[in-house]
Structures are given as C-alpha cells and as structure tokens.
Amino acid sequence: MRSPTVLRCLSALGLATSLAACADDAPADDTTYNCEADDRDEPFAINLARTGPGGTTFTIVAADPALPIRGNNSWTIDVSRGGAPVPASDGEFLVTPFMPDHRHGTGIKAIWTPDPATPGRFTVSPINLWMPGVWELTFEETPTGGARDQVVFTFCITG
Numbered sequence: 001m002r003s004p005t006v007l008r009c010l011s012a013l014g015l016a017t018s019l020a021a022c023a024d025d026a027p028a029d030d031t032t033y034n035c036e037a038d039d040r041d042e043p044f045a046i047n048l049a050r051t052g053p054g055g056t057t058f059t060i061v062a063a064d065p066a067l068p069i070r071g072n073n074s075w076t077i078d079v080s081r082g083g084a085p086v087p088a089s090d091g092e093f094l095v096t097p098f099m100p101d102h103r104h105g106t107g108i109k110a111i112w113t114p115d116p117a118t119p120g121r122f123t124v125s126p127i128n129l130w131m132p133g134v135w136e137l138t139f140e141e142t143p144t145g146g147a148r149d150q151v152v153f154t155f156c157i158t159g
C-alpha cells in the first residue's frame with residue numbers, strides 16, 4: 001500500500017504530464033483560435049437540436065452569453081423523449097465538454113437545474129470551455145431503469 005505522500009506525488013506528476021501534453025499540442029498563442037479555418041464545428045444557434053439513437057432529444061433553447069465563450073457558459077436545454085418532456089425525476093442528466101485535439105475536458109462539472117414552470121427544461125451551468133479551440137459537448141440522459149442516450153454538439157471557441 002502506498003503512503004498518502006506518494007499518492008499525492010503520483011497525482012501531481014500525472015497532472016503535470018497531462019498539462020505538458022496539452023501544451024505540446026497547443027498553438028503558440030493559446031489566447032485565440034481560428035475557427036473559420038476549422039470545419040469540424042457547427043454554427044451555434046438557439047433551437048439547435050440533436051436526437052440520440054434511443055430517441056432522446058436535446059435542444060438548446062437559450063444561452064448566456066448568446067454565443068459560447070472561453071470560460072463559463074449557461075445554457076437552457078429542453079430534453080424530450082418521443083416528443084414528451086423528460087422530467088428531472090426521470091434519471092440522470094450529464095454534459096461532458098471535451099477537446100479532441102488536446103484529449104482533455106474540464107474539471108468543472110455542470111449542474112442541471114430543472115425549470116419548475118416547464119417540464120423537461122433545465123438550466124445547465126457552468127459549461128466551462130476554458131480554452132480556445134474545438135469542443136465536443138456530449139449531453140447524456142439515463143432514465144431510471146433505462147438505457148443511457150446521448151448526443152454530441154461540436155462548437156469552436158475563438159478566444
């Protein structure tokens with residue numbers, strides 16, 4: 001069994017290695033990214049929707065700020081299945097931001113807060129897109145006793 005000191009050192013070494021790998025892949029100026037030169041993303045738009053293979057639809061109905069920015073974002077998401085709103089009590093909801101070019105996500109977990117006035121509507125915040133580049137955002141819903149369904153939105157953050 002390893003001591004807590006050894007485990008802390010190994011953990012710090014792993015973090016340093018991850019950051020170094022990210023730094024090796026990063027452009028020389030990591031304050032901006034030329035999204036126009038990258039065709040992997042999609043235009044961000046209100047009412048943009050994706051339906052997973054299990055029939056769950058995730059629709060972005062509002063965003064603050066209006067376009068995704070570097071840093072924290074707050075989105076309003078409608079979740080439906082078969083055209084009916086999915087209530088907050090029906091399982092687990094997640095969003096996982098991931099940068100495919102750097103092979104990392106974010107350490108900040110977004111919280112899903114149900115809108116009491118609109119079934120199936122959630123405020124999801126903070127969606128932390130902490131550096132410029134292409135981000136894949138995987139939205140998941142796992143109903144109680146059911147199979148997980150997911151969709152991916154791909155957006156680019158300029159800086």
